[in-house]
Amino acid sequence: MAAKIMILNGPNLNFLGIREPHIYGRTTLQEIEASCQALADLLGASISFHQSNMEGELVGLIQSAHGKADAIIINPAGYSFTSIALIDALKIFEGVKIELHISNIHARDELHRHSITSGACAAVICGLGPYGYLAAMLAAVQKLGQLPATIPPALHGLAAAGQA
Template identity: 55%
Template sequence: MTRTIFVLNGPNLNLLGQREPAIYGTTTLDDIRAKCISKAQGLGFEIDFRQSNFEGELVESVHQARNQACGIIINPAAYTFTSIALLDALKTFDPPKIELHISNVHAREEIYHKSLISRIATAILIGFGADGYELAVQAMAGMVRRG
């Protein structure tokens, strides 16, 4: 069995550290990538870390994960609330899926309250800031080990 966890990031997350730091903090996506890789290595896993501003690229990444990953951690960003295509792709991935959001989306405007992705996620991490990624890697490792 593969020991690779895909960490997928949606639109505008490449601007972390610059974009709305009062909401998203000052940690960059490169910082998060490094922390995920370090955490995973300590747990005996590898990380395939990706970001795209394009819906189809994220869908393709989910398709690739079907043959290459033991789990997906996904911060779909704006596609959380709009992408049926991403939802349908994630439905085809049977191993664990963790939906992740840096901010507490339920404490924000109503438009951010209804996730399409949550209905098929194995688990959801919301509002832990950039630290949520390391928590998600830890949780994913546990889910994979338990089978």
């Protein structure tokens, strides 16, 4: 069964590529979505990709995933630090939940260091830039049992060859 992954993006992420490029880089949200779609195609997964500046809309999207998506990857952005409503909605969703941040929030200013939404997720990925979305997708598919947890022995030779 192909994994169905909902990818949610919170406030101001529609300005990626323009907004504070020294923190978030120059990659746009549209470019991230295209990369996620390309990886989904390789994995045989399907994605739905959303961005909203409104907390209630994000809550509605999480609720709409109930019974329809296997995993949610969420970059709550500014709501990471304030939203009880997102926490409660994420707790309702029974599938895999992964929180994602483009920057390393633990190395940021005090205001951006502690995500309260993390507690409602199985994993948190931060500081990998736009690649974090791909890492989160791979982790979600692995948690759904569609990828091995380690490199299979048959591929060890390939891994070693790649290091030469």
